[in-house]
Amino acid sequence: xxxxxxxxxxxxxxxxxxxLAVFLLYTSIAGGGNPSLAPSELAGRSGTVQLAxxxxxxxxxxxxxxxxxxxxxxxxxxxTTKVAVRYSGSVPDLFKVGRDIVVDGRLERGTFVAEPGSxxxxxxxxxxxxxxxxxx
Amino acid sequence: MPELGRAALLVTLGLxxxxxxxxxxxxxxxxxxxxxxxxxALVASFVSTAVGxxxxxxxxxxxxxxxxxxxxxxxxALPTSYTLSAFWGGQEGSLLLWLLVLTGFGAAAVTLNRAWxxxxxxxxxxxxxxxxxxxxxxxxxxxxxxxTQAAPMDGAGMTPSLQNPYMLAHPPLLYLGYVGLTVPFAxxxxxxxxxxxxxxxxxxxxRWTLFAWAALGVGQLLGSHWAYVxxxxxxxxxxxxxxxxxxxxxxxxxxxxxxxxxQEKRGMLKVWNVLLxxxxxxxxxxxxxxxxxxxxxxxxxxxxxxxxPWFLAFIAVTVAASLSIVFWRLPKLRSPTxxxxxxxxxxxxxxxxxxxxxxxxxxxxxxxYPMLSEAVRGEAVVLGRSYYDFFLRAFGxxxxxxxxxGPLIAWRRASFRSLATTFRWPTIVALVTGVxxxxxxxxxxxxxxxxxxxxxxVLTTIVMxxxxxxxxxxxxxxxxxVGAFTSLITRNRRRYGGYVVHAAIVLFAIGVAxxxxxxxxAEAKLARGxxxxxxxxxxxxxxxxxxxxANATQIxxxxxxxxxxxxxxxxxxxxxxxTIEQQVSNEVGIRSDKxxxxxxxxxxxxxxxxxxxYFRVFVKPLVNLIWLAGLVFLLGSVITLWPDGREQRRLVAxxxxxxxxxxx
Numbered sequence: 001x002x003x004x005x006x007x008x009x010x011x012x013x014x015x016x017x018x019x020l021a022v023f024l025l026y027t028s029i030a031g032g033g034n035p036s037l038a039p040s041e042l043a044g045r046s047g048t049v050q051l052a053x054x055x056x057x058x059x060x061x062x063x064x065x066x067x068x069x070x071x072x073x074x075x076x077x078x079x080t081t082k083v084a085v086r087y088s089g090s091v092p093d094l095f096k097v098g099r100d101i102v103v104d105g106r107l108e109r110g111t112f113v114a115e116p117g118s119x120x121x122x123x124x125x126x127x128x129x130x131x132x133x134x135x136x
Numbered sequence: 137m138p139e140l141g142r143a144a145l146l147v148t149l150g151l152x153x154x155x156x157x158x159x160x161x162x163x164x165x166x167x168x169x170x171x172x173x174x175x176x177a178l179v180a181s182f183v184s185t186a187v188g189x190x191x192x193x194x195x196x197x198x199x200x201x202x203x204x205x206x207x208x209x210x211x212x213a214l215p216t217s218y219t220l221s222a223f224w225g226g227q228e229g230s231l232l233l234w235l236l237v238l239t240g241f242g243a244a245a246v247t248l249n250r251a252w253x254x255x256x257x258x259x260x261x262x263x264x265x266x267x268x269x270x271x272x273x274x275x276x277x278x279x280x281x282x283x284t285q286a287a288p289m290d291g292a293g294m295t296p297s298l299q300n301p302y303m304l305a306h307p308p309l310l311y312l313g314y315v316g317l318t319v320p321f322a323x324x325x326x327x328x329x330x331x332x333x334x335x336x337x338x339x340x341x342x343r344w345t346l347f348a349w350a351a352l353g354v355g356q357l358l359g360s361h362w363a364y365v366x367x368x369x370x371x372x373x374x375x376x377x378x379x380x381x382x383x384x385x386x387x388x389x390x391x392x393x394x395x396x397x398x399q400e401k402r403g404m405l406k407v408w409n410v411l412l413x414x415x416x417x418x419x420x421x422x423x424x425x426x427x428x429x430x431x432x433x434x435x436x437x438x439x440x441x442x443x444x445p446w447f448l449a450f451i452a453v454t455v456a457a458s459l460s461i462v463f464w465r466l467p468k469l470r471s472p473t474x475x476x477x478x479x480x481x482x483x484x485x486x487x488x489x490x491x492x493x494x495x496x497x498x499x500x501x502x503x504x505y506p507m508l509s510e511a512v513r514g515e516a517v518v519l520g521r522s523y524y525d526f527f528l529r530a531f532g533x534x535x536x537x538x539x540x541x542g543p544l545i546a547w548r549r550a551s552f553r554s555l556a557t558t559f560r561w562p563t564i565v566a567l568v569t570g571v572x573x574x575x576x577x578x579x580x581x582x583x584x585x586x587x588x589x590x591x592x593x594v595l596t597t598i599v600m601x602x603x604x605x606x607x608x609x610x611x612x613x614x615x616x617x618v619g620a621f622t623s624l625i626t627r628n629r630r631r632y633g634g635y636v637v638h639a640a641i642v643l644f645a646i647g648v649a650x651x652x653x654x655x656x657x658a659e660a661k662l663a664r665g666x667x668x669x670x671x672x673x674x675x676x677x678x679x680x681x682x683x684x685x686a687n688a689t690q691i692x693x694x695x696x697x698x699x700x701x702x703x704x705x706x707x708x709x710x711x712x713x714x715t716i717e718q719q720v721s722n723e724v725g726i727r728s729d730k731x732x733x734x735x736x737x738x739x740x741x742x743x744x745x746x747x748x749x750y751f752r753v754f755v756k757p758l759v760n761l762i763w764l765a766g767l768v769f770l771l772g773s774v775i776t777l778w779p780d781g782r783e784q785r786r787l788v789a790x791x792x793x794x795x796x797x798x799x800x
Contacts, residue, residue, distance in 0.1 A: 064661060
């Protein structure tokens with residue numbers, strides 16, 4: 001049975017090839033994801049990026065009429081760069097000054113214009129304390 | 137009290153180290169009494185860990201805020217049940233739960249199997265010892281749950297959205313799943329080390345793997361349901377790294393549960409099975425690492441902590457050591473049989489395995505991509521939802537189809553003629569379903585339509601299998617159809633329980649396709665008395681009410697809902713403002729149609745002081761099938777897990793007399 005000597009290897013090889021083909025197909029049509037940046041790294045960037053930062057007040061405007069306006073600075077870093085952000089669409093419950101958020105969007109004339117509905121807030125660590133109530 | 141806890145964990149560390157060192161020595165030099173003593177150490181380590189756990193539970197219940205852990209995770213006002221759930225709420229507590237379950241599972245699995253598989257067990261004990269040692273070390277030296285402080289007046293409390301019954305069950309179920317995967321891992325490595333590579337390690341661990349896998353599956357669905365009804369963004373899965381962390385080991389375990397059957401029946405895929413177990417266990421560790429280390433941007437960003445590097449090192453050691461052992465034992469893992477044809481049940485199972493693993497690796501790639509691209513290109517690139525959706529379709533849809541083909545296709549070699557007979561009806565039903573749905577307008581989403589067609593195919597094969605089996609039982613002399621049906625299932629729990637699980641996956645696929653491919657959304661800013669339409673629903677914003685409760689102000693917009701000209705009553709959606717925690721949470725309004733499984737899902741996104749509300753409304757067809765699928769999944773898992781002495785005896789007898797599985 002020469003024919004049946006190695007179908008297992010053939011099957012695996014073909015399957016691996018198929019999987020790789022799907023990967024190639026994906027990367028060729030979708031072109032990968034967006035870079036994730038901190039506010040201090042944003043200067044001079046064009047194209048859509050993901051911006052992660054801490055919300056700095058004041059928060060003005062209406063997310064469903066003209067856009068919510070606020071600023072973002074680096075999470076935990078020493079950098080003091082702040083980026084003005086305009087956002088419209090759903091605002092997560094946990095959005096407020098001092099929270100870490102992530103938005104997708106692009107820099108337009110010095111303002112980061114976020115894609116509608118792209119905002120994600122990070123949970124203040126699952127069961128962890130609020131900063132103000134921390135006794136340590 | 138904290139001293140007792142610390143001492144108990146120190147004892148656990150000592151016992152685990154003893155189980156590793158003495159166990160390995162005894163196994164290598166064949167010292168039977170020493171091996172027995174190492175087993176006892178493993179059992180004792182469970183007892184000492186339980187003492188430590190009891191100390192923490194009692195501290196939680198007594199609101200003893202001199203324990204840093206208790207002060208950080210609870211408060212006086214917290215109801216008792218959530219105070220208990222704080223046990224696994226923080227990092228140190230959840231590590232302690234890991235260790236408790238691990239030593240418990242280890243002690244049980246070793247005790248239950250040492251009579252009939254002694255030469256295997258002697259090598260399993262040191263593996264359990266090694267894993268326990270790692271967790272005990274973390275708890276003693278890096279993240280102690282028994283750190284003390286001057287007790288503050290009150291604890292910091294718990295995030296409101298987590299004060300929820302789902303959080304009593306969802307995290308511990310995931311932990312049972314993660315830890316449960318240690319059992320097949322320990323037995324696989326034990327078998328490799330001992331060189332006794334017969335099927336006994338599979339028989340010994342089958343139910344453990346099934347249990348871990350079922351707990352992971354149910355745990356994830358509970359988490360999804362929680363996200364759907366409580367978090368209130370309109371979805372149930374966001375491909376977040378922490379969610380993926382639980383999905384990946386589940387997929388690897390699913391692959392293992394299938395390929396194990398090929399090894400039992402045909403003696404093939406030995407290396408593959410060992411690798412899958414190693415992958416599943418490593419992914420479970422990786423999942424715990426992801427959840428706890430904060431290395432990736434996640435919605436669930438848990439406390440960032442010092443245990444990350446330790447975990448990464450342990451994962452690296454585990455993978456490297458396991459692969460070396462597999463490589464060393466390769467000559468003993470040769471299969472006596474070969475795949476004979478690419479069209480056979482073995483081949484179908486192999487395709488299933490490759491697809492599951494491909495999906496798993498695609499998800500893994502997506503999870504680690506930001507870290508890799510940061511390391512290579514200097515900036516983190518995040519792969520979004522479209523990446524995961526693409527691979528779910530590319531690998532998930534063929535998997536769905538295979539679920540119909542695999543169980544029915546002949547072993548060894550299937551002829552195309554027999555295929556035509558077997559699959560005539562399923563194919564016809566699938567095509568008819570596809571055409572009918574196309575006429576009804578389901579062509580708006582091709583992946584959705586394909587998913588429905590495949591689902592119809594699989595469901596038909598499952599119904600046919602049950603019908604055929606029941607008829608055969610009746611012909612064999614069962615008194616009634618019901619009797620025939622029950623005896624069919626009880627006599628072959630594994631097979632028919634498996635079919636029930638398949639049915640659950642189909643329901644799940646239909647629910648996911650319906651709610652993601654055929655959903656609709658509408659948004660509008662309404663003043664009181666104004667209305668909006670979505671599909672054939674009309675929503676009239678009636679009034680805005682405010683209520684004060686003990687810990688929150690509840691604002692609710694009341695809407696009158698009509699569908700066509702039928703009055704469906706009213707629905708409330710709004711927000712809770714938690715005074716102490718200074719947090720606002722969306723409280724969504726959901727109206728489920730019991731008959732069609734469709735949900736009307738209302739979010740009051742923004743409530744203005746003048747009473748106008750910005751509403752976001754979804755119609756999600758068939759979404760309730762996802763939750764129904766969870767119940768069916770549980771039923772199927774229970775059927776397969778139910779103790780079956782006859783089957784166990786048969787497997788044991790086959791493994792001990794033949795050594796090699798029958799090639800039938």
